[in-house]
Amino acid sequence: MKKPIAWIMDTTGYVTEQFKSHPDVYIVPLNIHFGSEEFIDDGIDLSNDELYARMKSSKDFPKTSQPSAGKFAELYEKLKEEYECAIAVHASAKLSGTIASSMTGAEMTDFKVYTVDSLALSYGLSGLLDRGLKLQDQGLSAEEITQRLEQETTDFRNFILIGNLSQLYKGGRMSGAQYYIGSVLKIKPIVQLTEKGELEPIDKVRSHKKALAYLLDRAKADHEQYGIDYFQIMHGHIPEQAEELKTELLKFAPDAEVLIGNLSSSLAVHAGEGTLAFMWRRPPAHV
Structure with missing residues (x-):
């Protein structure tokens, strides 16, 4: 059978x-x-x-x-x-x-x-x-x-902090001018997978501290509105930063379950070392 x-x-x-x-x-x-x-x-x-x-x-x-x-x-x-x-x-x-x-x-x-x-x-x-x-x-x-x-598929929430601008530049996803300006100003682009499955930039921040605050603010909003208690943190060879994000998350969601894992190699090739992705799912509307 x-x-x-x-x-x-x-x-x-x-x-x-x-x-x-x-x-x-x-x-x-x-x-x-x-x-x-x-x-x-x-x-x-x-x-x-x-x-x-x-x-x-x-x-x-x-x-x-x-x-x-x-x-x-x-x-x-x-x-x-x-x-x-x-x-x-x-x-x-x-x-x-x-x-x-x-x-x-x-x-x-x-x-x-x-x-x-x-x-x-x-x-x-x-x-x-x-x-x-x-x-x-x-x-x-x-x-x-x-x-x-x-x-x-539309329940998925994600915020991706690109860690290595040179990887995007080498891969042809960023112009030389963008790379130069981003490097000089230490800009950290934040991108997101949309509900259409497209990768789009949504914001830029100027420091690691501000980047973490950006990610945490959005997680906190959904935690308070939907009771989200399961989050995923995927990282590009930066486990310490992933743990830092988890620590800050648990300050407002102490009972949350947090999964930390490496970006797969096939994604790391494009996102680059130092990338941090923060993800969770809202409760399904269809049950």
Whole structure:
């Protein structure tokens, strides 16, 4: 007898220990390229420490590529023998071609895969998958779960403090003039993933202290209005700053649960070392 649902995610999401050990969760990694060298974003082929060291020393600017449709097809061909269907939760289609590869792979194998555009990255993606597993435990069907997850993408709140302007400049996401002015004035841009899954700048601050205050003010507002008590802090090789943010958060939300984790390598390539992302979900409007 086949199992009901296989769960698929890619490594732009935060891969928790729970997902790694879950028998029905399958993780498809992106690829990281330094010139002609290619690494798999699995935390083994290239550790976080090794990634940041390479980013500082390499003459080649690192790039990422989504898994091929053939890679997904290979996985789905295997899963169709064990599962009735799958639910695949992927990075925002506005930022990655992974979801397109996943859908093409499913078509190649004639395996029923419900595909969810998380409209997010990191824990925005992972949180949806975790939510889906809970809905499955409640007895909802794959189709019902997919519909619910699609509705709940707009509940995600996120504020991303870019730590390394040079990484954005090298990647062509910032002009030379912007980089020069930002560096001289020590400007720290804050960006956000919108409800459309697009990455947009929302503000600029001039100091680390002001940046933390900006993030905390928004968390406090949602904590007081919605009773938010679970937050995620993802960081680019700056655990001390992540812990500092957690400490300040617990001053006004002492009972909150706070998850701290590393940005995945495939995100760190673009965001750069020193990036701090603060995330949470408002209560779902659809229950």
